Amino acid sequence: MTWLPTGYYFSVDNPADLVRTNNAVQVLGRVGMLFYGAVHVLVAWLALQIVLGDGAQSDSKGALAEIASTTIGPVLLWTVAIGLFLFALWQYAEAASGFRYIPEKRKRVGKRVGAGARATTAVLIGVGAIKIVTGKGGTNTTGEQQELTARVLALPYGQWLVGAVAVGILVTAAVIFHKGVKRSFTKDLDMSELPDGTQRWVKRIGRIGWIGKGVAYGVISMLVGLAAITANPEESGGMDKALHTVADQPYGAALLILIALGLAAFGVYCFAAAKAHRA
Template sequence: MGRAQSAAREVNENPVVQIAGRVGMVFYGILYVLLAFITAQVVMGDSGEQADQKGALGQIAETSYGPFLLWVTAIGLFAFALWQLLEAAIGYTWIGKERKRLGKRVGAASRAVTGVLLALAAIKYAAGSGGGDSGAQQKELTAVVLGWPGGQFLVGAVALGVLVIAFVVIRKGVKKSFEEDLNMGELPNGTRKFVERTGRIGWIGKGLAYAIIGLLVGIAAVNADPEKSGGLDKALHTLAAEPYGVFLLAVIALGFFGFGIYCFAAARSHK
C-alpha cells in the first residue's frame, strides 16, 4: 500500500501532470463562464440552450472551430479528472484534521467523476451525436427508482444528500474556506482580493443552484412524480417561472461566472 501511495504521489507531483491538470481546470472554468451566459439568457427569456454544463458544451459546438475545440476541451477535462483523482487518493496533505482531509478528498473524487462525464459528453458533441438531455435522463432515473420498493424514501434520501452538499458548498463560500487550498500568499494584494471575492460569489452561487435541484428532487419524492424532478436545466427554468425567480437566477448567473473566474485563479495558485 505504501509503494502504491508513493507511486501515486510521484505521478501527482510530476510537472507534466501538474500542468495538464491546471490547464484542465481552466477548461472547467470556461464551462462555468458559458453556463453563466446561458443562465443569463434564461433570465432574459431566451433559453434555447440546455441550461447546464452540457449546454455550455453545445455553445462550444456552435462555434466555427467547434469540433476541434470540443476535442481540446475533452482532453483538458480528462487531464483535470486525472489531477482530481490523484488529489482524492493522496492529496490535501496540508489539511491537519483527518476528517476534514477526507471530506476534501471525497470532493476531489466527485470532481473527477464530473470531469470524465463532461469529457465524454464533449466527445459526443464533437462526433455530432450530442450530449443527450440530462434533464430527461434525470427524470427517467427518478421514475425507475420511484418504482422500487421504498423508492420514495430513496429519492428523498438523494434529495437530502443534494441539500447537504448545497449547504457545504454555500458554507465554503461564506467562510472562504476555499482559500485553504490556494497559495494566497503568493498572489499580489489586488489579485488576492479579486480571488477572494470571485471565490465567495462563485461557491455561494453554485451552492444555491444545488439547493434548487435538491428541492426539486425532494418534491418528486413527496409527490412520487418523476416529472417534478430534474437536473440543473430543469431547476433554472422552474425558477424562471416564479415571481422572484429572475432575481435569484441573476444571482446564480453571477455565481457561475464568479466560480469560472475562480477556477482560472485556482489553476494558477492551487497547492
C-alpha cells in the same frame, strides 16, 4: 517514504502519490481546470439567456451544445474533453492521497471526497462532449434525468432512494455554500506570490462563486426531493430545470441573474485556482 521540501511527504510505493506529484500531471491538470471553469462561465451565460427569454438549455450539456454550434465546434469539444479528463486525473490523484497540508483527518477526508466528486463531474462532462461530437448523445439533460428518476422510483423503496439522493445533494449544497460564506476555500490556495490586491480579488470572486453554486445545488435538491415526495419523475431535474424553476418564481429574473453571476464568478475563481491551488 520521501519528504518534500514543503514538509509534507509522499510514498514511492503509492501510485497515487507518484501521479499527484508528477510535474506533468500538475501542469496539465491545472490547464484542465481552466476548461472546468470555462464550462461554468458558459453555463452562467446560458442562464442569463433564460432571463432574456431565449429558452437555451442552461447546464453543462447546453454549454457543450453551444460550443458545438460554432464553426470549429468539433475541435473545441475534443479540446474541452481532453482538458476535463486531465483535470479529472489530477483531482482523482488528489482524492487518493492529496491535501496533506490539512492536519485534521476528518477535514482532509472531506477535501478528498470533494476532489473525487469534482473529478467525476469533469469526466461526465468530458464524456458528454465526446458523445456530442461523435453524434452518439443528445443534449436533453432534463429528460435523461427524469427518465433515470422514473427508473429509480419504480424500484422497491424507490421514493426513499430518490429522497436519499435529494438529501445528499442538499448536504453538498450546504457544504459548498458554507465554504463560500466562511471563505474556507482559501486554505487550498497558496497566494503568497500574488499581489495583495489580487489576493483580495480572488477571495471576493471565490466567495461569490462558491455561494452561487451552493444556491444552485440547493434548488436542484429541492426538485429531486419534490420528485421523491410526489413520486413524479417529471418534478426532478438538474441544473437546467433548476434555473428555469427559479426564473418562473416571483422576482425570479433577479434571483436567476444573481445565481448566474455566482456561477460565472465560480468559473473565474477556477481560473485563479488553476494557478494558485496547493500542490
